[in-house]
Amino acid sequence: MTTEQKRIDACSAERGQDYHCPNCAATVLLRRGSFKVAHFAHRQNTGCHIGEPETQEHLAGKFFLWEQSQRYGTAQLEWYLDAIHQRPDVLVNHHLVLEFQCSPLSLTRFCERIQGYRSLELHSEWLLGHAYYLRRKTAASVLKFLAYRPTVGYYLLFLLEQPTRFVIRYQLRLMDQRLIFSEQSFSTGAVLMQFLQHPQLTQPTVPSLRLFQGWLENQLHWKNPAIIKLQQTCYQKRHLLQGCPLICHVPRWVPPLQTAIWWLNWRIQVLLELETNHSVNLTDLVQELERQLQFPLLDDLQQHVTVIVKQFANQLVRAGIVKQCHQQLYWQKNEHWFADGIQKKRAIRAKEKD
Structure with a gap:
């Protein structure tokens, strides 16, 4: 700012004049030359966070x-x-x-x-x-x-x-x-x-699910802590993680809001909840997932999470696993868990041939 309390940018400022920081009112130096972009700079040790190097x-x-x-x-x-x-x-x-x-x-x-x-x-x-x-x-x-x-x-x-x-x-x-x-x-x-301003979205090609199944088994082999924790959750319900139902992977394309393990985790948790208590409340699920995410530039993060949850719920309804009444999913039948990864890969190959 000038001594008259008028704002001015460094490109328009005149040399030899006094200028002050609008935050701390300290005198600032005009830096403008042949190689450096014009700017104002504090003198050393002013303690003002505005105008840091x-x-x-x-x-x-x-x-x-x-x-x-x-x-x-x-x-x-x-x-x-x-x-x-x-x-x-x-x-x-x-x-x-x-x-x-x-x-x-x-x-x-x-x-x-x-x-x-x-x-x-x-x-x-x-x-x-x-x-x-x-x-x-x-x-x-x-x-x-x-x-x-x-x-x-x-x-x-x-x-x-x-x-x-x-x-x-x-x-x-x-x-x-x-x-x-x-x-x-x-x-x-x-x-x-x-x-x-113009739509740029394209429909991507979806590669074989066998690649992800192989990755999942490798993570178990190398004892990835997050994967091992999820495996233990499945064990408690007498299931194997590598044998989780194919519907746990649908839809395949998802927003990059978390890791692949996170996506697999909450979907499996939904199936286990349905298997145990025979119902899941979608509003509670959205709120729980939203608490796990932090993306400041997404204006309505809850809306993004709601879309994600609805997509999976629709898959469960189409598969006949649940029926939906308002925000509640009610269990209809258990989805098939495979005995091991080999059996699951056979099912994947058969499905991809259809």
Whole structure:
């Protein structure tokens, strides 16, 4: 801010003038040269969290976002939001926030920032930097930025350099234990926005279930702790995990909200609950599953979980295992558990030939 309490960006600031941080009121330094992106910086040891040291990637990236956003109306770089004490990288038309995340960010802090923006009725889009792009595709540190649009399904946005471009991984879904997605890159935000506005979803080819059955048996062999725990649950009901009914794997394509073990776990738990108590309440199931998930950018996580649960419930109804009355599933018959993995693989081969 100027001495007259007017906001100003580093590109327009004049050298030799005094400028102050809108958060702590301390004097800040104007940094603008031939190689560095224009920005303001605190003097050392000010203790203010606004204006913490930034990498060249982050400085260049948010400036690029600001330039790209100007064609859509008013775009403000690092506009300080007094009500929530947050400063988004770019604020567009006072309703859209663009954040360029290059450094690690804890889930707690991420949730706080999202909640702050929502309290002001601001929608936020988060773009990830190069380090996130190179990480393991299924890393929780990457997937926590998962967002959703009906046109592209579950997606992640990246902003990469050399050359500067937008990259989107879209239609992210989990097929058994593998993460599947499509990827496109765009040189401008306008082309990206046009892409997001039109349906891009395709019907994927589903590979053989035998691959997942083999993976499951390998996890048992190597004593994966989560798999062993699930195996013990099945033992208590006199079943083998590797012999779980085929319906536990349907539908095969699922949102990437958790691991393959999580998906298998709650489906098996539903079947065991039906077998023991002869009923399952879908509302309770949705609430229990929602408590296990944290995806701040999904506006209505409960709705996403409800869709997931309904899909499985519909499979159970079609198979004649249950009948549904409102939010309650009532047991009709037990689904067939196989004696071992070999018997199950034979059933898979027979089913795939049909």
